[in-house]
Amino acid sequence: MADINPALDTPSDLNSNDTRTVADALNIALADCYAIYLKTKNFHWHVSGPHFRDYHLMLDDQATQVLGVTDAIAERVRKTGNTTLRSIGDIARRQQIADNDRDFVGPTEMLAELRDDNLKLVEALRDARERAESAGDTATSSLADDWIDQAEERAWFLFEASRKG
Incomplete structure (x- = not known):
């Protein structure tokens, strides 16, 4: 990460080198959230078949939940005196989730x-x-627990919805 502009240097009692490491990890998770958000909306728009309504609604709910987490992650990065994502290109460089085109x-x-x-x-x-x-x-650790729980719940719902019964 580049040196932070003094105008953005948020005061924190945490060690700046340590928070930079945390911010790097959070920015990767944030980029992944945006990738999942867009993919979920893509699938929401393009889902078809006999379970269309159920899947369409579930995917819309999940996309809304993912988008809701993005602001909390970015604000946590800033609260620790670091900078966060700035563009689609920045997201693309950091994301670990593959796009589906x-x-x-x-x-x-x-x-x-x-x-x-x-x-x-x-x-x-x-x-x-x-x-x-x-x-x-x-x-950050405490907030991450909630974000992890939400992602695990989404994975569980997706698993259960896809089971053949």
């Missing part, structure tokens, strides 16, 4: 892909939480 994706494949993406996000959030704990940043 295919013209058609079947509904079962959509749900499985999003399930796996949310589980990958859980890994990124756990990494950020572990770094926060090492840095003594209990606020």
Whole structure:
């Protein structure tokens, strides 16, 4: 990360080198949130089949939840005196979640892909939480617990919705 402009240098009692490590991990998770958000909306717009209504509504709810987390993550990065994402290009450089640009994706494949993406996000959030704990940043660690729980719940819903019964 580049040196922070003094105008953006938020005061914090946390070690700046430690918080920079936490911020780096949070920015990766944030980029992944945006990737999941856009993919979830893409699948929401393009889902088809006999469970259209159920999947359409579930994916819209999940996209809204993911988008809601983005501001909290970015604000946590700023509260610790660091900077966060600035552009689509910045997101693309940091994201670990693969985009899906295919013209058609079947509904079962959509749900499985999003399930796996949310589980990958859980890994990124756990990494950020572990770094926060090492840095003594209990606020970030505590918030990450909620974000992890939400991502695990999304993965669970996607798994259950895709089961053949």
